[in-house]
Amino acid sequence: xxxxxxxxxxxxxxxxxxxxxxxxxxxxxxxxxxxxxxxxxxxxxxxxxxxxxxxxxxxxxxxxxxxxxxxxxxxxxxxxxxxxxxxxxxxxxxxxxxxxxxxxxxxxxxxxxxxxxxxxxxxxxxxxxxxxxxxxxxxxxxxxxxxxxxxxxxxxxxxxxxxxxxxxxxxxxxxxxxxxxxxxxxxxxxxxxxxxxxxxxxxxxxxxxxxxxxxxxxxxxxxxxxxxxxxxxxx
Numbered sequence: 384x385x386x387x388x389x390x391x392x393x394x395x396x397x398x399x400x401x402x403x404x405x406x407x408x409x410x411x412x413x414x415x416x417x418x419x420x421x422x423x424x425x426x427x428x429x430x431x432x433x434x435x436x437x438x439x440x441x442x443x444x445x446x447x448x449x450x451x452x453x454x455x456x457x458x459x460x461x462x463x464x465x466x467x468x469x470x471x472x473x474x475x476x477x478x479x480x481x482x483x484x485x486x487x488x489x490x491x492x493x494x495x496x497x498x499x500x501x502x503x504x505x506x507x508x509x510x511x512x513x514x515x516x517x518x519x520x521x522x523x524x525x526x527x528x529x530x531x532x533x534x535x536x537x538x539x540x541x542x543x544x545x546x547x548x549x550x551x552x553x554x555x556x557x558x559x560x561x562x563x564x565x566x567x568x569x570x571x572x573x574x575x576x577x578x579x580x581x582x583x584x585x586x587x588x589x590x591x592x593x594x595x596x597x598x599x600x601x602x603x604x605x606x607x608x609x610x611x612x613x614x615x616x617x618x
Contacts, residue, residue: 397521432506445528
C-alpha cells in the first residue's frame with residue numbers, strides 16, 4: 384500500500400516584539416546569559432495581550448524564546464559558516480553552530496524572567512534579563528524553561544570546548560558613566576567586555592560606534608583593552 388506524505392508551509396506570525404537597549408545588532412551579546420544584567424521587555428501584539436495566555440508564567444524563573452534573525456535580510460547561501468568564536472576563519476556545518484545565517488532564520492534564547500507587568504497601556508509585559516536580542520526583534524513563541532529536562536551536566540560542547548570565551552578590560556570615563564544608571568552601566572560594561580567588533584577586525588586606531596539606549600558609544604580596542612571615548616546622544 385503506497386504511503387502518501389502531505390507537505391505544507393507553516394505560516395509564522397509574531398506574537399510579540401522585544402525591547403532592548405541595543406537599537407542595532409552591533410554589540411548585542413552573541414549568546415543569551417553572557418550579560419545577565421542586560422534588561423529587556425517582551426511586548427505582545429494586540430491579539431495576544433491576554434492575561435489568560437500568561438497564566439502561571441510567573442512561577443518560572445527562565446523562559447525559552449523562539450525568534451527571528453530579522454536584521455539579516457539576506458537568505459542563507461551556504462550550509463557551512465565561520466563561527467566568530469573560532470576567529471571567523473574556520474568553517475563548520477551550519478547545524479553545528481548557532482550562526483544567524485540559516486536556512487530558516489530562527490533563534491533560540493534562554494532568558495531570566497524578572498517580573499510580569501500584568502496591567503499597562505501595552506497589555507501584559509514580561510520583564511526579562513540576559514537576552515541576546517536587539518530592539519524590535521519579532522518573537523514567535525515562548526516556552527517555560529524546565530530544569531529536569533533542559534539542563535544537562537557533564538556534556539561535550541564541540542568546538543566551543545576548545546575555544547574559551549575571552550573578555551576585554553573595559554575603561555569607561557566618568558563623563559560617560561554619569562550618563563547611565565548603575566544597572567545600565569553594568570550592562571554596558573559587560574557587553575563591551577565581550578568585544579562587539581567583528582572578529583577579523585584588529586585596528587587599534589579605529590573608532591567604533593555602538594548604539595546603546597539613548598546614546599551612541601564611541602570606543603576603540605588595543606592590546607586587550609576597550610577604551611570608551613565618548614557617548615553621543617542619539618537624535
